[in-house]
Amino acid sequence: MAYNVPTYEHKKFSFGPGILYMGAQGATPEIEIGAVKGNASFAVTRERLEIFAGSPQTKIKQYAIKEEAILKITGIEWDLDNLSYALGAGVTGHSAPDETFEFGGDMDVSNRALRFVHIQPDGSTIDLHIFKAEGSGAMEIAFNETDTHEFPFEFHALEGSTDFEGVVLAAKKKLFKITRTVAA
Numbered sequence: 354m355a356y357n358v359p360t361y362e363h364k365k366f367s368f369g370p371g372i373l374y375m376g377a378q379g380a381t382p383e384i385e386i387g388a389v390k391g392n393a394s395f396a397v398t399r400e401r402l403e404i405f406a407g408s409p410q411t412k413i414k415q416y417a418i419k420e421e422a423i424l425k426i427t428g429i430e431w432d433l434d435n436l437s438y439a440l441g442a443g444v445t446g447h448s449a450p451d452e453t454f455e456f457g458g459d460m461d462v463s464n465r466a467l468r469f470v471h472i473q474p475d476g477s478t479i480d481l482h483i484f485k486a487e488g489s490g491a492m493e494i495a496f497n498e499t500d501t502h503e504f505p506f507e508f509h510a511l512e513g514s515t516d517f518e519g520v521v522l523a524a525k526k527k528l529f530k531i532t533r534t535v536a537a
Contacts, residue, residue: 483513
């Protein structure tokens, strides 16, 4: 008999990578960033304002005063369009046989809609929608000697106005949505 084993559903276990798609706001992203390496991560933080009262003071309430959602993933393909998306600026060009990425002097920051899709071992799908995101504006490309070159992508969610179908986002639902679709 096993002790200290919680009740669980093994069909909800998950591991492995996913596919990141990018696109314009208000539409389902369909452009893949390509091959990735390592672990993707999605971090959500809520900064709190704590209210104390009494003597001695005790915490009586907390309010969320700041929310952040950040998706990080490491690409391993030389795609110059993706570099401009990750930095939120830059101009790319395609004229066979050359592709170019030129950067510097743009005060604006471009944004994209993001969709990260992961298929679980049982065939269920985890589908993360970030309705509007900007690249972090920082990138350090690793020109590895004995491994693939690595392109770290970091995207910060912004408050969106519409979902991927163009439907206006309701209050309290403006940063992201995660859907788990159970396999048949």
